[in-house]
Each structure stands twice: as C-alpha cells, then as structure tokens.
Amino acid sequence: MNHPVLLSEKNIASAISLIDKVFPYKEDRELARINFIETLEHKNYGQNYWFATDENGKAVGMTGLYLDQKNKDYNETIWLGWFGVHPDYRRKGIGSSLLDFTINEAKKRGFETMKIYTSTDENEGAAHKLYENHGFEKIEHSKNTEIIYYSKHFVGR
Template sequence: MKYRIVPVDHSNISKARALVDTVFPHQSPAERISLRLYTLKSGWTYRFLSWVFGADLLAFWIAVDESGEALGISGLYRLRKDGHEAVWLGWYAVHPSARGKGVGGALLRHAIQAARYTGGKYLRLYTSDSELIEGSGDAQGVYEKYGLKVKSVKAVYGGLLINRDGVKVLKANKIIREMPLR
C-alpha cells in the first residue's frame, strides 16, 4: 500500500474529521471540537478555547493514499497542567481498512520524531481499551512496541450495549501511557 504523511490543513481537514468520526464514533463534545478547532489555530476562537480547555494543538498529520483518501491520523498537543515536561499524542487512529499495513507504525514514528523537537521530556498518550472502539486492543500492542509504557490505569464505565441478546455492561480502562523523549 502506497501512502504519504502530510500535515492536516484546510485542504484535507474534512477527510481527517471523517476518519476520526469513523474510528471514534463515541467521542465527547470536547473531543469532537478539538480537531475541528485545529484549522482555526491563528484565530481568536482557537486561542480562547485553548485557554478554556488548557490545551494547545501543536501539529497534526494524516496518511493519505494515492487518491488522497485518509488512511490514518496523528498529532501532538500540550496540556497546561504538564506542558513544562510533556507533549501528548493526539488523535492517533488508523482506518479499519488500512490496519496491519504499516500506516499506524509510520504515523507513530513520525509523531515521536516530531515530539523530540518540542523540548518535552516525555511523550504521553491518553487511550482506552474500551469495547466500543474497534481495534483498541491492537492499538495497545502498537503503543508497547514503540515504547509507550503504561503510567496509570483507571477502570471506568464504558456504556451499555443493547441488542437481541439483551443488555451488556461495557467496561473500559482509561490508560495513560508515557515514553521518555531524551
């Protein structure tokens, strides 16, 4: 599979958002708005909401195939609470049709390399092993492979799945992973 990694910009943001919505259909409103704000980075709306939420979106990239379709996305952001020591990996996702083809590894290597230039001591990742997110278990293995080790785990209620078989309580763990950058 041929692809290239390009910065997210006005020309491809709609494809990036569609990819994120496909991979993460159960996003919170704050999560949903963050990527949409990225293209407004130079405006007052972004600066105000960045101040309110305590986050600064640094850079985002998408992997696109030869036809320009988005195969994966990743990016970096800082949080006010630990921005003096860490940058965070954000919106790391690979479209289900592109999984297992090297796209995720290439995006993660790209983000790790970029993170090393931010001056941060650590790259952190907020993730989940939710049963609602297809492939979240596979993602945990990729994070381990590239050195993002579990820093903390918190069990949370994941939701309800209601179907013909009845009701199932879904469980999830909110996980923070970390790797040193120096």
C-alpha cells in the first residue's frame, strides 16, 4: 500500500468507484459521495478523506476524519469516517495501516479523543475486531438500536 493521499479533484472518480466496492448499502454509498463532494467544495468544516493505492495506482482503501458539529464535545472529539478496504485487498494489513495513519492524523490535529459510529450489521463485524485491536472501547450500545459507538483516548497513551 502506498502512503494515503488526500481526496482531490484528481482522484475523486477512483474514490467514488472504491465506495461502490466497499459499502454494500446504496444509502451509505450516496452519503459518502455527498460527503466527498462537499469536502472538495470546502462546505464541511473538519472533514478530510484519504485514499491508499496499490503499486499500480489502483485505489484500495479509504479513511477519513470529521467533526460532529451537533455534538457537545465538538471541539474535543474527532470521528473516523468512511473507513474501508476494497474486498479483493482485505486481510493484508491495509485496514490496520489506514487506521494507524488516521489515529496519527487525529493526534497531529491536537485531538485527545477519537470516536467511531458503527452498527450491529454483520458486514461491520470485521471492523469491530480491528477497532478493538487498536484500543477502541465500545462505549454505547443501546438494546433498542443498532448503533454502536467506539472511543479511544490518546492522552497519556
């Protein structure tokens, strides 16, 4: 995997093709597309997305950071967004490298906490193992909802 590069006008077409491979649900793919376009138009403060390519320049993984302006800890917490690896390239350590890269980017921006919004959907089971391996703790999982939140604090670690 090459070092991740920021989303740009140049790579948005391959980024959007990668979304279609990574995320199984149409609603997620549409939302990701909107977020990418808004990011290039500088409409959403705090959003950044990166793509990793293989040696032939093919986009194989993506990751991102965003701020949740509706949240009370808006200034202290950064969120992992649109994180995934092309299905043909999984179990090769790409997801793990991308998560380390993203954690490092969050630290460089001075954040002390990183959170993840995920769900009980079986497609996300692999991601949960990966998050837990990287020190994220499940902080909220209400029985009445499919939503799960993970969190990791950087201070002193």
